[in-house]
Amino acid sequence: MPLREQADVKQVETVLNEILNINSPPVARCRLLSSGFNPGHTLNITENIAGHKECLACGCCIDVCPFLFREPSRREKTEQRTSMALEIIVGADCDQCDACVLACPQVDTTIKNYIVNRRMIEVMSRLEQRIGDEDEPDLDLFAEEALS
Amino acid sequence: MDFELSDELKMIQSTVRDFVTEQLRPLERSILGRAADLSDATMYLPVEKERELMGMVKDLGLWGVSIPEELGGGGLDTLGNCLVEEELAQTIVPFNFGDVTPILFDCSPEQREKYFAPVLERQKYAYLALMEPGKEGFEDMEMKAEKTNGYYSLNGRKASLSRAGEDYFAVVFAKTTLDRKPRDGVTCFLVDKDAPGFAASGGKEKAGWEAQVREPISLVFDRCQVPAENVLGEEGKAFHLGKKWLPARRIVRGARCVGAAQRILEESTTQAQTWTSFGQIISGRPSVQAALADIATNIHAARLMVYEAAWRADQGQSLRREAAMVKLFVTQMIHYVADNAAHIFSAPAYVAGLPMERFCRDATAMSATNFALQLQRNIIARDILKGVKVG
Numbered sequence: 001m002p003l004r005e006q007a008d009v010k011q012v013e014t015v016l017n018e019i020l021n022i023n024s025p026p027v028a029r030c031r032l033l034s035s036g037f038n039p040g041h042t043l044n045i046t047e048n049i050a051g052h053k054e055c056l057a058c059g060c061c062i063d064v065c066p067f068l069f070r071e072p073s074r075r076e077k078t079e080q081r082t083s084m085a086l087e088i089i090v091g092a093d094c095d096q097c098d099a100c101v102l103a104c105p106q107v108d109t110t111i112k113n114y115i116v117n118r119r120m121i122e123v124m125s126r127l128e129q130r131i132g133d134e135d136e137p138d139l140d141l142f143a144e145e146a147l148s
Numbered sequence: 149m150d151f152e153l154s155d156e157l158k159m160i161q162s163t164v165r166d167f168v169t170e171q172l173r174p175l176e177r178s179i180l181g182r183a184a185d186l187s188d189a190t191m192y193l194p195v196e197k198e199r200e201l202m203g204m205v206k207d208l209g210l211w212g213v214s215i216p217e218e219l220g221g222g223g224l225d226t227l228g229n230c231l232v233e234e235e236l237a238q239t240i241v242p243f244n245f246g247d248v249t250p251i252l253f254d255c256s257p258e259q260r261e262k263y264f265a266p267v268l269e270r271q272k273y274a275y276l277a278l279m280e281p282g283k284e285g286f287e288d289m290e291m292k293a294e295k296t297n298g299y300y301s302l303n304g305r306k307a308s309l310s311r312a313g314e315d316y317f318a319v320v321f322a323k324t325t326l327d328r329k330p331r332d333g334v335t336c337f338l339v340d341k342d343a344p345g346f347a348a349s350g351g352k353e354k355a356g357w358e359a360q361v362r363e364p365i366s367l368v369f370d371r372c373q374v375p376a377e378n379v380l381g382e383e384g385k386a387f388h389l390g391k392k393w394l395p396a397r398r399i400v401r402g403a404r405c406v407g408a409a410q411r412i413l414e415e416s417t418t419q420a421q422t423w424t425s426f427g428q429i430i431s432g433r434p435s436v437q438a439a440l441a442d443i444a445t446n447i448h449a450a451r452l453m454v455y456e457a458a459w460r461a462d463q464g465q466s467l468r469r470e471a472a473m474v475k476l477f478v479t480q481m482i483h484y485v486a487d488n489a490a491h492i493f494s495a496p497a498y499v500a501g502l503p504m505e506r507f508c509r510d511a512t513a514m515s516a517t518n519f520a521l522q523l524q525r526n527i528i529a530r531d532i533l534k535g536v537k538v539g
Contacts (some may be wrong), residue, residue, distance in 0.1 A: 104419065131420070136331060137387040137388055138287065138395070138527075139286050139287075140520060140523050141389060142251075142278055143278070143285070143520070144398065144401065145251060145276060145397070146278040147250050
């Protein structure tokens with residue numbers, strides 16, 4: 001639930017790409033690059049928490065992680081559901097799918113848009129490579145032949 | 149718009165339907181096993197029985213109907229093939245009318261005599277060696293072939309899901325040029341059973357419970373020498389083989405799903421009309437009626453889609469998008485149908501030894517291809533977006 005004035009990706013693009021290229025869950029670092037908590041979403045509390053960037057411990061990143069889905073036993077290593085817990089239990093086994101960043105309520109939408117539009121396009125190009133152009137052979141047709 | 153099949157196609161359809169009903173369906177029990185523990189279940193029909201059925205089909209003039217005329221087949225069009233496969237898919241008996249992979253349609257006249265004709269006559273088995281152990285796709289193929297003195301030296305391992313037999317040869321895809329894109333630089337070789345450095349193991353026919361599991365054949369090539377005349381098609385153009393026929397095969401596979409779904413509907417209807425619960429025939433229950441209606445509607449939609457795509461193929465139109473749509477819809481349809489049928493059947497759909505269980509299991513296996521479906525979505529979306537300029 002970030003602030004209305006969110007991080008300008010152009011200013012943080014180099015750092016952001018560096019973070020996303022590291023083989024470790026990037027959610028916590030992306031959260032720190034974001035604008036922080038929007039007070040409009042708080043309940044009735046006196047403390048001013050606008051702009052705070054702490055993890056809410058909602059556990060969305062842990063629930064969405066495909067690696068933990070494949071190896072649920074790692075989840076049992078801790079009861080914590082924070083981004084730090086995610087980093088510790090997944091570590092270098094991270095698939096770098098960036099799903100944790102997209103699931104985090106504390107990460108700015110501008111950063112999420114950047115990931116979807118500029119980073120995830122690589123996945124689509126991998127698919128494209130497998131299908132080929134209109135006049136290029138479709139390798140999947142050969143896979144079907146091999147399997148049937 | 150004419151939805152009526154031609155007289156010739158109607159005749160073929162009814163001939164195949166009669167053959168399946170009279171000759172193949174009575175053999176289902178011997179495939180599934182008669183013993184209480186299904187220890188006598190088999191993967192394939194006995195060779196003598198297959199020969200007998202083959203003779204019958206030849207007498208009907210339908211052996212090799214899907215093979216082009218120039219290769220000695222019936223040259224039936226895609227719609228006709230769909231009708232034949234739809235009928236054949238209505239039984240679990242593994243028997244076809246002389247089906248040969250279109251990859252072999254590009255054989256040279258000499259190769260045709262030595263390899264293609266024996267495969268069509270079921271005297272030899274072709275082991276399609278495309279996949280490699282532990283590899284998902286073909287992009288990072290490791291198998292290499294180096295040319296020296298008119299021979300190619302093949303090195304690597306392959307896994308094949310083709311049917312194993314006494315006399316066989318391997319259709320091997322190997323990299324001949326290493327610095328190209330995955331689609332290029334791959335050459336197809338026909339490797340004889342007794343070629344030096346070639347060994348095949350596994351894939352033997354299992355009996356009993358294990359007959360349900362198809363074990364891959366493991367193919368090892370250790371400096372295997374293959375003469376240059378055994379190259380199928382052009383060097384480095386293996387993925388261009390069968391280009392003319394392969395896209396239509398996707399539609400024919402769709403027809404197989406429609407046939408299997410039709411049999412599931414038939415079995416479900418019989419079950420609904422004969423099974424009682426709480427003193428009432430279950431076909432009287434609205435939920436069962438709704439399931440039957442949904443199954444029938446889905447099959448009807450899929451069938452129309454398959455026939456329309458097949459008609460397009462026969463008109464010589466581009467069918468990349470239509471074939472992708474058929475695969476996407478039909479794969480989801482067969483899963484849906486099996487799921488609903490399981491509701492009508494309650495437990496018996498999962499009882500081993502019933503044709504219904506085999507159909508439902510195959511249907512679920514067919515639909516467990518999420519990545520392949522995503523590829524189809526990608527093909528369709530790209531075709532929709534082609535030429536559309538935004539902004």
